[in-house]
Amino acid sequence: MLKIKNLEAGYGKLRVLKKISLHVDPGEIVTLIGANGAGKTTLLSTITGLIRSCGGEIVLKGENITRTPAEKIVGKGCSLVPEGRQVFATMTVRENLVLGGYVQHARGNKKFRDYLEHIYELFPVLKERWDQLAGTLSGGEQQMLAMGRALMARPSLIMLDEPSTGLAPLVVKAIFGVIRRMREEGNTVLLIEQNAKAALGVADRGYVIETGKIILQGPSEDLLANKDVQRAYLGRDVE
């Protein structure tokens, strides 16, 4: 699905990503965990073309998208749910979702209403609030809206940037429930999290990123059992 080889990127002269390589296979949930400033968000921004890479390559479904402009990436089947939700605050919930499905619409796909119903079924609260301004929703509802908006594009790969940040535990549980369901429905998920326990709990495999480098990778159970991971990301003291 997604293959990243020796990717390097940064802001100005500052190199944040140092030769990152990772891959996500179809139907997998893969998580990338790491501390603040490790380069997680930068990696997603580079994949979606918001930041230009300065080395390496990104291959999506066999196609090299390293130099593809940001607005074209989503049309190739890769959607990002950005950090901090980034909903269209001054527009209604329904308008947000409709715009999420823009790439399908531009392609002349007429099944748009079904997609909307599907999102309302995944997140019933969005149906209740369809006419409300997105900016007036609670944090959890905004996260659901951001996920719904990304799903409206019918991506084959959906990338989530810290969906649990700042949300109540109960809401986090619901969000992770939806992530599981997305996989059941055939999506491939790349999940970026600081909440390593929850992320590894839902993912098949994981990568650990530290100061722009992948330092560990493996099946989730192995990472959960790994002493370094436990000490650094799960807050557990290991004798």
Added chain:
Amino acid sequence: MSFELFIQYVFAGLTYGIIYAIVAIGFNIIYNTTGIINFAQGEFVMLGGMIAISLQKMMPLPLAIALAVAITMVVGALIEIVFIRWLDRPSVLRLIIITIGISILSREVALHIWGESVRALPYFVGNEISAISILGARVSPQVLWVMGVCTVMVILLSLFFRYTLTGQKMQACSANRKAAILCGINARNMVTLSFMLSAGIGALAGCVMSPITYTSYDGGPDLAIKGFTVAIMGGLGNSMAAVTAGLMLGLIEAFSISLMPMAYKDAIAIAILLLILFIRPHGLFGRKDAAGLKEF
């Protein structure tokens, strides 16, 4: 004040009011996709009028107007492409200074081409002295043209933004540019489109009003100030509110003439602008919750 005189003032107020509203909507369209105030909006109105005046010597009036609107739209697009499109993450302040520069530049270019003289398009129907009697007031048919054309523009624009995907895309770029790009929307094209749209409606307004208000190279800033007042009164970005606010300002100005010397007319608009900025910066009809979510 006699009833006939009252009606006369009402018509004068509504005519100017709807023109202010169109300029305000021009502000709003560009504000809605870029988050900036384009202070060259008044120049679009002036350019539309001036180009139509030059063209109508060679061709029938409707064709001259259509061509003038099209040319002004191209100018709007060019301005965006040359001065704004290539900027990498410009700040709001920088963009505003640029539009002020564009406003000055367009005025100088217009002065060079058309000179200082005041010009006007011919009346669409009849001439300066033809008038229709409405409720005892004598109203020029051109006044009805201004009101009619501007009203149709307002209705079409509001339908465009609410019900067309392109309109929604333009709004999305305003609400959150990064998220819009992530939805696959080409934000740069939306900005160019918003400049074209603003230029087009400004130019058309400039043409229909030219016979009664006249057109001169330096007519832009006055209109821009009135339009800006109206845009702020209505709540930035809210075009329907701009219409109500525009008509209010037009009526207030018209009736002020009956009470105060004419020279105070412009001072009233500025006084209203300041009052609104002090008391209700989100506008008379703006949703406070929406205003709080905007950056500027």
